[in-house]
Amino acid sequence: MPLTAGIVGLPNVGKSTLFNAITKSQVEAANYPFATIQPNVGVVEVPDHRLDRLSELFHPKKTIYTTFEFTDIAGLVKGASKGEGLGNQFLSNIRLTDAICHVVRCFDDADITHVEGSVDPIRDIEIINLELIMADLQTIENRLGKIERKAMTNKDKDALHEVATLKKLQEAFEAGKPARSVELDEDELAMLKAFSLLTLKPMIYVANMSEEEISDPQANVYYQRVKELADSEHNQVVAVCARIEEELSSLEPEEKKVFLNDLGIAESGLDRVIKAAYNILDLCTFLTAGEDECRAWTFRKGMLAPQCAGVIHTDFEKGFIRAECYKFEDIDALESEQAIKEAGKLRLEGKDYVVQDGDVLHFRFNV
Known part of the structure; x- marks a missing residue:
C-alpha cells in the first residue's frame, strides 16, 4: 500500500490551492496500473536526482520514480469533533494516513477572509490540534469503558497494561497534549497501533506564504512563529507558496527550472514537502537499473535485503539467495557496471544485510 499524507487546514488557508497543484502534478495512471486514484487523492512522483543520473547512464526504455500519496481531508473545522462542519466524516479518511500535513496561513490579504477573522497561524494550529486530540480522547474513553472493569475484576496482565497505557494518554489529552508528546515504549506503541490515534501520527506544518516572501521565509514573522512551535514539538515545517505551486504544476520540467530560478528558489515547495x-x-x-527499466523503490530504514526484495515481488523475498549491490556514488563516478566490477566496488550481500539509502541492487532468487 502506498504511503499517504493527509492534508488538513482551516478554510481559506490555501489547502485547496495546494491540493489542486498536487492533483495536476500527479502521475500518469498508465505508468502505475496498480494505483487507483480517488478524487480526493493525489499521487505524485518523488523527485530523485540519482534516478535521473542512472537513466542518463543506462538509457532504459522506462524510468519509474517511486510515488507518494496525498489525501485531501475535508471537514476539519473548529468543533468538528462535536459534529460541526462535516463532523466526524473526516476521521475515517485521516486515520488511514501515515502522516499529517497541516497547511497554515502565513500571509496577509484583505481580499481573502480568514474564517477566524484574523491571521494567526498558532491559533489555527491549536484549533486543528484540539480537534484531533478530542477525537483521540473519544477513542480512548470508548475503549476504557469496555475494558477497565474487566481488567480490574480478572486482574488480567495484558488488560491491566492496556488500561494503564490508555489512562496515561487520557491524562495527556485532557491537558490538551497530543499522543506524540507522551513517552511510550515499544510494547505500548505496538498495543496502540490498532487505535490509529491521530495525534500519534507525525506532523508537518506547511507554512503557506505570499509570492513576495517565499524566497526568504525567515523574514516572515508568521513563519518564524510556526518554526518555533514545530521545533518545540520535534515536528517539521516547510515554507510554500500554494499559488506558485499551482502555476508550476502546469509547466514542463525545463520551464519549471527557469521559473524557480527567476524566483530565486532552489526547489519547489511540493518537492520539499515530499522530502519532509x-x-x-x-x-x-x-x-x-538496467536497459529495460531504471526504477526507485521505497523502503523503511532498517529493512534487510530479503524484505527489500519483497518490495519488488513477494517471490523475490521467499526465494532470496543474495543481493548484488553497489553504491550510487560509485556508479555516478565510474559511469558503468563494468567499471564498478573492475574497481572492486560490487558487493555480494546476504540475508542479514541492512539496505542503505541509495543502494543499487540486483536480487538473485530461486522460486
Missing part, C-alpha cells in the same frame, strides 16, 4: 514526509516517516530509496 519521507524524512519524518523514516523512509529511504533503493534503486534498480
